[in-house]
Amino acid sequence: MKTFESLFREGCLILETAGIEEARLDAWLLLEYVTGKNRAWYFAHSDELVQEEEAGQYKELCRKRSCHIPLQHLTQNACFMGYDFYVDENVLVPRQDTETLVEEALKLLKDQQEPYILDMCTGSGCILLSILKELPDAGGVGADLSEAALKVAEKNAERLQVQDRVFFTHSDLFSGEYFTQNSSKKQTEYDMLISNPPYIATEEIQKLMEEVRLHDPYIALDGKEDGLYFYRSITAQCSRYLKPGGWLLYEIGYDQGTSVSDIMKKAGFVHVNVKKDLAGLDRVVLGQKKKREEQNV
Ligand code: GLN
Numbered sequence: 184m185k186t187f188e189s190l191f192r193e194g195c196l197i198l199e200t201a202g203i204e205e206a207r208l209d210a211w212l213l214l215e216y217v218t219g220k221n222r223a224w225y226f227a228h229s230d231e232l233v234q235e236e237e238a239g240q241y242k243e244l245c246r247k248r249s250c251h252i253p254l255q256h257l258t259q260n261a262c263f264m265g266y267d268f269y270v271d272e273n274v275l276v277p278r279q280d281t282e283t284l285v286e287e288a289l290k291l292l293k294d295q296q297e298p299y300i301l302d303m304c305t306g307s308g309c310i311l312l313s314i315l316k317e318l319p320d321a322g323g324v325g326a327d328l329s330e331a332a333l334k335v336a337e338k339n340a341e342r343l344q345v346q347d348r349v350f351f352t353h354s355d356l357f358s359g360e361y362f363t364q365n366s367s368k369k370q371t372e373y374d375m376l377i378s379n380p381p382y383i384a385t386e387e388i389q390k391l392m393e394e395v396r397l398h399d400p401y402i403a404l405d406g407k408e409d410g411l412y413f414y415r416s417i418t419a420q421c422s423r424y425l426k427p428g429g430w431l432l433y434e435i436g437y438d439q440g441t442s443v444s445d446i447m448k449k450a451g452f453v454h455v456n457v458k459k460d461l462a463g464l465d466r467v468v469l470g471q472k473k474k475r476e477e478q479n480v
Contacts, residue, residue: 188229201249251393264313273331275403277309283460284434303378308336315345326354379434380413382406428474440465
């Protein structure tokens with residue numbers, strides 16, 4: 184039997200040898216995941232013995248991580264906006280960069296009563312569900328082309344206990360029945376449309392790190408030829424789903440600020456603005472559908 188310390192060292196070595204970026208951190212997080220022990224406990228008890236079965240499980244997970252399977256797929260958990268989301272190979276792992284998008288949305292919605300939000304390409308549901316957690320009177324719809332992703336989003340809604348305020352629907356952008364049937368006012372009138380669509384140009388995908396290139400779903404990454412397909416398509420179709428004065432918010436790649444702003448301005452959006460993430464890179468474009476009184480000017 185091994186002590187916690189020697190097992191942890193072994194984990195570090197496996198991951199460092201495989202060239203995993205944050206080897207020590209990942210080795211620690213996997214140890215915490217398998218044994219359920221936190222850091223404070225570990226520092227006081229690192230010379231205690233680890234059960235054989237747990238040690239085996241830990242080494243197996245380190246081996247998988249050394250093959251560049253993302254840590255979050257192994258622990259089936261990703262922290263986003265301070266909430267724990269279930270994730271698996273069917274969804275894009277929520278990124279910290281995307282928190283910038285949620286924060287901008289919250290600023291715009293803070294004084295609005297009962298805002299109703301559409302999250303297009305919802306994936307794990309992380310964007311919409313964290314907005315609903317922050318705004319207890321908000322409701323919304325999440326749409327995605329992937330049925331498997333929608334199952335993950337539904338699971339997350341239950342996990343975060345907001346399932347009564349959200350509805351997930353299968354749709355290739357606006358072509359799904361939910362949008363085309365058009366039977367209720369709610370389906371056509373959103374205060375905000377928010378999206379982190381696939382935005383990597385097809386030929387750039389092969390240059391991404393292995394964790395992303397091989398393990399995030401391809402359809403969650405591929406923004407087609409120049410990476411702008413979804414911005415063009417959503418912007419062109421979304422106006423009839425937004426209330427006058429409603430907001431459209433996108434996450435973008437660091438070099439897409441100007442192109443996406445132009446797409447939105449050409450479609451008639453006003454107050455179009457680019458916002459930066461914590462690294463100082465362009466990350467969000469937002470714009471407002473003209474208010475009723477502005478519409479003829
Ligand atoms: N909306 C999800 C996220 O931001 C999924 C995005 C995607 O699949 N491109 O994580």
